[in-house]
Amino acid sequence: MATQVNPPRGMRDFLPVEKRVRDRVLRVIRAAYEHHGFEEIETPVVEDAARLHAGLGGDNEKLAFAVMRRGLEVDDLRAAAAPLELADLGLRFDLTVPLARFIATHRSSLPPVFRAIQIAPVWRAERPQRGRYRQFMQCDIDIAGEPGITAELELLAATGDALTRLGIPDAFIRINDRRILFAALDHAGIAPELHEAALITVDKLDKIGPAGVAAELAERGVDGERLLATLEAIRAGESTGAGGTLHGFDAAALEPVRELLAANAGIRLEFDPTLVRGMGYYTGPIFEIAHPDLPFSIGGGGRYDGMVGRFLGRELPAVGISLGFERLVDLVSLPEEEAGETVALLVDKEVEPTRAIAIKRDLVAAGQTVRMQRRTKNVTALLEQLAASGATHFAFVRPGDTAATLEVKPID
Template sequence: MPSHVTPPRGMRDFLPAEKRRRERVLSTIRDVYRSFGFDEIETPVVEGTEYLHSGLGGDNEKQVFAVLRRGLDVEALRAAGSPLDLADLGLRFDLTVPLARFYASHRGELPTVFRAVQVAPVWRAEKPQKGRYRQFVQCDIDILGEAGPLAEIELISATTAVLAQLGLTETTIRVNDRRVLLGVLAHWGVPAELTDRALVELDKLDKIGVEGVVAQLAALGVEGGDLAAQLGQLGEATWQSVTDAAPPAWLDREAFGDLLALRAALPTATLVFDPTLVRGMGYYTGTIFEVAHPDFAYSLGGGGRYDGMIGRFLGTDVPAAGFSLGFERIVDLVELGEHDDDGLALVHDRGVPAVELVSLQRELLAAGESRVRLVKRAKNLSNQLDGLAAAGFRRFASVRGGEAAADLSIRPVGD
């Protein structure tokens, strides 16, 4: 028998109170997204290795929990050239790759423009740390089949409505476009074959600072004595600074025009133009965005346009854009008030027949109570009521035996 019975590292158990809290936040997220016309779908927790290792997941593909093939024997182990040769499935590392596979499987049954919601756990075999787990919940919305900016506008509009409903009023949406990033790298003279690696280094700006990024770019062969100053200017760039004067040489005018149109369509959202925003996934093709909050060094979510992904599964390109909320970080920020479902506990003496207790419970539920628990009376009633209050039961009734539901004296737990 192990001395410590704990969940696997980077994974967690949730006690009833925390589980209720999480479900209430998830319910709010689902309800708001549904009100914006999105339909919820569900995909398997495992996908084929050919999808999980298709080159679309960036570094996340290195963190896949692989599932060994059935029927492996010693000869198969000896013949394997790598561990992946022994696996045909893996736990999903995000919800976007499964969505692409789902759409390719069911396109004929879906509308021309499909608005999807997915709320589900994902798994990554990374080093656990504060706010970062090996199993965590993602809340994704995606619009497939809409090539114009309406998709991005809907995604940001719906997500800012979710944040407002949860009381997260201090958030901002950082926006950029992959075409802006490519223009910056071209301005610096980065060869096309080094673009992806240069973007990886630029994405580290908030972690290693300007000098660190300059050093990493120099190691790739990117030269320029004023590179540090240019990076600083990128970090300070705002809508106003690039529209008041002549646009800087690195700015892709068409992409920036699309971002301005986005801002015009979302006057109530706090959008911030950030040309250093990269987003780690290599599948983004246009607009990208992240949710920032002053209480977190990390983003609370993000997404963008990924027009090239569906075609990898379907053989035909389909325009696509999505927004993913980091639920584990958001749930810690949300303050929940008293909930309407306050629960009723029937505290009964030991001699009350079970058939009578169950009958009372059924009557109360039929009369409109949403939650009724049968509780055997403890010697210390005061401590017992404290425990019930912590479990979400705000009212109780003592059952001695022989009472009808209408005769019960229901009192607040705090009395």
């Protein structure tokens, strides 16, 4: 029976040419964020299991990979009532929970308003499918310590700049506010204990449509048609300038979104009162990055004022936004970067290894990028392969050659 050599389901290998593209996109994103005053941090890939399952991550907590405690015995396995009793750590499922813990840990060393970049992989036990992986990269920027819309506007401006640099100027951001959603739920007469369940269903609107949402809400004992009608009335009222005229609706919930819509955010904003975002930790404005030619979002985020306080022991406002890197990297077509020469040394089999390495070392010391390969019979195929991997020049290395005597030629 053949040994399985594919990576685990939902995880991927990247060839050198693919890795170069990914790194180039990341460099563009990172540069945009740094120019807007954000600073990069790094956190461990694992966090305490109790922290990852503290009710901060919404449905993503169910997708967390657990790390079993060391030294478990058979009796421990038998005695456990639930699998999580056997785990003390877990792989991070996003970068927001680790950031909240990081800020609480290092608050005394951070400025009053801290602007963070996190670009790192996360893991979720998803059902793998096109565009959905079990290991994927997240590109987050967050601002902690600023309660006003200045923070949202900074995030939106940096995001718009990054997307423009990536060659995606047509992207726009759908915005809503959790307070609008809860005001709509109250207006529709939905009991507070059903609010979160109702929002989970509304979040499926783009997948199952209004009829499907209304039917699922009815199963939960919620008047779905009334709720959807309320949300559409809010949308219509804002688009006609008559927002807040809906009888019995708390129009004050609309003010933060109105402020954002009236400001120059550096990227087009579109109000969507049906936008939910699945994470239960959001407390204010929420965002979803969209593109007119794509049926899916390419990022999102929102304000989560209560999360850091869970770890810090006092309230600290925070808001963040994340680019969907795995979708962006397939969408982006950046111009090739100017690169220096990469010389491929095609070494005859008669050449002593010590001589070949000495030639390579001399060329590297002179500033060259060098790759070394044994010369094969089919030199044409070898050169084609080397060119595809980024080599620009080549030289045959024969017995007696030195770095000074090589005849370096371009790969045509």
